[in-house]
Amino acid sequence: RAKKAGGGALAAYDPQMLAGLVQRLELEADLRLALERDELALHYQPTVDLRTGEIVGFEALVRWHHPTRGMVSPLDFIGIAEATGLIVPLGRWVLTEACRQAVAWGAGSTRRLKMAVNVSVRQFEHGDLSAMVAEVLAATGMPVDQLCLEMTESVLLTDTDENLTQLQRLKALGVTLAMDDFGTGYSSLAYLGRFPMDVLKIDRSFVDRLGGDHEDEALVRTIVQLGRSLGMSTVAEGIEDAGQLQILRELGCDLAQGFFLSRPLPAAEAGRVLAEGSVRALAVPA
Ligand code: C2E
Ligand code: MG
Ligand code: MG
Ligand code: MG
Numbered sequence: 651r652a653k654k655a656g657g658g659a660l661a662a663y664d665p666q667m668l669a670g671l672v673q674r675l676e677l678e679a680d681l682r683l684a685l686e687r688d689e690l691a692l693h694y695q696p697t698v699d700l701r702t703g704e705i706v707g708f709e710a711l712v713r714w715h716h717p718t719r720g721m722v723s724p725l726d727f728i729g730i731a732e733a734t735g736l737i738v739p740l741g742r743w744v745l746t747e748a749c750r751q752a753v754a755w756g757a758g759s760t761r762r763l764k765m766a767v768n769v770s771v772r773q774f775e776h777g778d779l780s781a782m783v784a785e786v787l788a789a790t791g792m793p794v795d796q797l798c799l800e801m802t803e804s805v806l807l808t809d810t811d812e813n814l815t816q817l818q819r820l821k822a823l824g825v826t827l828a829m830d831d832f833g834t835g836y837s838s839l840a841y842l843g844r845f846p847m848d849v850l851k852i853d854r855s856f857v858d859r860l861g862g863d864h865e866d867e868a869l870v871r872t873i874v875q876l877g878r879s880l881g882m883s884t885v886a887e888g889i890e891d892a893g894q895l896q897i898l899r900e901l902g903c904d905l906a907q908g909f910f911l912s913r914p915l916p917a918a919e920a921g922r923v924l925a926e927g928s929v930r931a932l933a934v935p936a
Contacts, residue, residue: 677722677726677727680716680717681714681727681730681731681736682734682736684714685736685740685743687717689714689715689716689717690714690715690740690743690744691712691713691714691916692710692711692744692751693710693711693713693914693916693920694708694710694711694915694917694920695711695907695912695914695915696708696907696911696912696915696920696923696924696929697709697764697766697885697905697906697907698905698906698907698911698912698928698932699904699905700886700895700899700904700905700906701899702928704928705923705924705927705928705929706764706905707798708752708763708764708765708920709766709767709800709914710748710751710765710766710767710768711724711768711914712724712728712740712768714727731770732770732771732772737770737772737773737776738773738776738777741769741773742782742786744768745783745786746786746789746790748765748767749765749786749790749792749797751765751917752792752796752797753791753792756793762795762796763796763924764796764797764798765792765796766798766799767797768799768801768830769800770801771804771805771808771813774805774809774813774816775809778816779816779820780816780820780823783799783820784823787823794823794824794825795826798825798826798828798848798849799820799825799827799828800828800829800830800851801827801828801829801830802829802830802831802835803829803831803832803834803835803836803841804835806835806841806844806845814844817845818846821846826848826849827845827846827847827848827849828848828849828851829842829847829850829882830851831851831853831854831887832850832851832852832873833852833853833855833873834855842876842880847880847882848882848883849882849883849884850877850882850883850884850885851884851885851887852870852884852886852903853888854888854908856869856870856873857870857888857889857890857898857908858888858890860893860894860897861894861897867897870886870898870901870903871901874901874902878902883904883905884904884905885903885904885905885906885907886903886905886908887908888907888908888909889906889907889909889910889911890908891910894908894910895908895910895911895932910931911929911932
């Protein structure tokens, strides 16, 4: 629009928009260096069995300790990583680190913790995702049945055939596949049934509305039943209070995550919570 208005009139742009663009370019340049400079870390959020309160696994969530900006949220840099292709080395680093940590926690223990790692649809487009995963599993000694890959509905909606092939290869390896943020995308039920997904993660926006309006409860109940009828286990995301927890239990949801149970924690703290075995909010049976 600005160009049409007059020559190369940058002045026609909103200065705030320009500032945003500059910031984005700066972040992009910094993100390229972040991997080399070891500025990324993983935090781990427990996944809890709603019936027993036991910690059954963790979700690895990437954190960026920027040298001057402090902690940058993944919501502010995963998009940049995807747009630039940096998501490929970043995604490989995340997977390797999460597997390394799971193996370390598993050493000397009989418990089979699940480690869930988020993968972007862009990682399906660049190279052979299943081959990369197989390499990382071999390099870290991670038992394949302990790995879960989380992805959003976009994986089912773009390059459908190629992605389906990749998902089938991952399944053949023995990886657990989870549909993240379910209900926020545009996939139809027919899509969900067509893909070899094992776990349905109910988006936080649905959990958020539990407790008040009865109709919203019906929505979550329907999603739990859908998951069950497709043979998937269900995970509720973003539980923030005891009321939501109780409703989800009653609805027969299998697993849960959320600040009420535990925030995502640095590895050392997550290790301590794991040693306790269950999270405090569920320690006393309801
Ligand atoms: P996600 O995979 O759906 O992860 C859940 C997000 O919800 C996390 O935000 C987590 O901190 C937050 N959360 C958990 N419980 C609660 C709660 O009770 N209340 C609220 N308000 N939030 C809660 P986070 O860590 O900022 O990550 C945001 C998103 O960034 C993730 O959503 C995921 O899509 C993406 N992401 C994070 N790490 C990675 C990664 O390593 N690779 C890729 N590709 N994406 C990642
Ligand atoms: Mg996730
Ligand atoms: Mg999610
Ligand atoms: Mg999300």
